[in-house]
Amino acid sequence: MTWVNAIVQGIMLGGLYALFACGLSLMFGVMKVINLAHGDLAVVAAYIAVGVIAVTHVPTVWSFVLVVPIFAAIGYVLQRTLLQAALNRGVLTTLLVTFGLSVVIENGLQQFETANSRSLDIGSLVSDSFSIGSQITIAYLDLVILVVAVVVLLGLQYFLSSSKNGRLIRAVADDREAAQLSGINYRHVFGVAAAIAFGTVALAGLAFGMYTQFDPTIGTDQVLLYAFEAVVIGGLGSLWGTLAGGILLGVAQQVGAQYHAADQILAGQLLFLIILVLRPQGITSRRELA
């Protein structure tokens, strides 16, 4: 029964990883930008939430109503300025620029927010749980995060496949130049895609901040790494693969922890390595977005 519990906990944790990975996957799928500042941006969202809550006294769990639109706007502006300028100079430049952005964010946060750990206080919700049988205990927060991840990915999938803007995003992802020749301002479409990606990053950052403590360097130390692993395991640019990848990573970590607490991270990395060797294209083979 403890193994079943480990798998259930892994699925829950996978929801958080999938939420992290979603924005990374979208940015790569549409713009071919590998955003090395992804994890740091999630942490910034958590810090912004701390500020927003202090100023507006909005309940912590509702802070996303303000933080997500703020972050989406930041995403659009950042894409239209810095990231577009990097893209114009080649895909490799975006790696350098987002790496630089990551360094700037981490040091900026340490300078202005100190290196102390923070958390988003959600009171008793952080520990409330319910039990199934005698062995399986599910925390409400974990369940909510998993549900949010599934809803976000489902919603994004529906948006991309059925809306006009989603169609334009897929067209630009397929062939940027042909999109221009069809009358599409691809820079604007990139901006819209970045806004959506940053919105999901903000959600992931908030979920992380409620789930555990965060500090200025945790974005690169943990968030970026797990998001990357989820995306690679699932298959680059595929949203369903991202969900599956996140959940597989979560399950691997929890099952590893079942052997020994120190094996949690190791088990996740091993799965990542095995997938890289045996199936480098990821578990989903479809190349197109959505």
Next chain:
Amino acid sequence: MTQTSESAARKDRPLLEVRDLSVHHGQLQALRSVSLRLPAGATHAMIGANGAGKSTLLRTIAGLHQPTSGTILLDGQDVTRLAPERRVEAGVVLVPEGRRLFPSLTLEENLLVGGTSARPGPWNLGRIYDLFDWMADRRGQRAAQLSGGEQQAVAIGRALAANPRVLLLDELSLGLAPVVVRRIYGLLPQLADSGMTILLVEQDVSQALAVASEVHCLLEGRVTLEGPPGTLTPDQIESAYFGVAASPNGQGSRQDPPGAETRRPGAGQIPGASE
């Protein structure tokens, strides 16, 4: 200026005019002072060998390359510095070489994307499905699953969805079976009759001569010959197409007036003309 002379000037004014266009790809000069005038409703063809600059010309008119000098005028308006998507709004639409459909989108989605910045006009999904009667049944199929000829038809449909005033067609026949090429070229008179101005690039010279009211031949970035197909002799076209080597070592001037006596030995026939 009086009303009458203004409207007279309007009448004379070509719908698309290219003046002294020069384009560089890095160090390489792809176009040298190319000028063109397309009256509204005309169908003109650019012919020339590989690398003569035909595609560069169309891509520059569509806005994908910035010229080093020269101007592009649409109905008298300077569009030289407009972004490609803004030129689509103005009515200049390119069907690119190699078709370049959106492979993961369905046939219908490709057409819908083509209508993103559509001008008001006669073309909509229904009209396009009327023109290509097989499309409606397969609208949900992914573009990647269509045959080459079908993809070319969808690429034309996608361009029509924008309601172009000037339609630029780059190498429609590339990689297609002759029967498919004939069918696609058979559509052009219909489009021209609807008032559309067409500039096409074609390596298959016989195809270009058959469909165009005026032919321009490019050689190494320069216009070497132009005129209605009926007034041009095969020899003229041949020398304009290949460049003329007066001396056996190939150092002859390319500025020579085209003529039979300057034909390079063994230069062969006009490509495609014998079919």
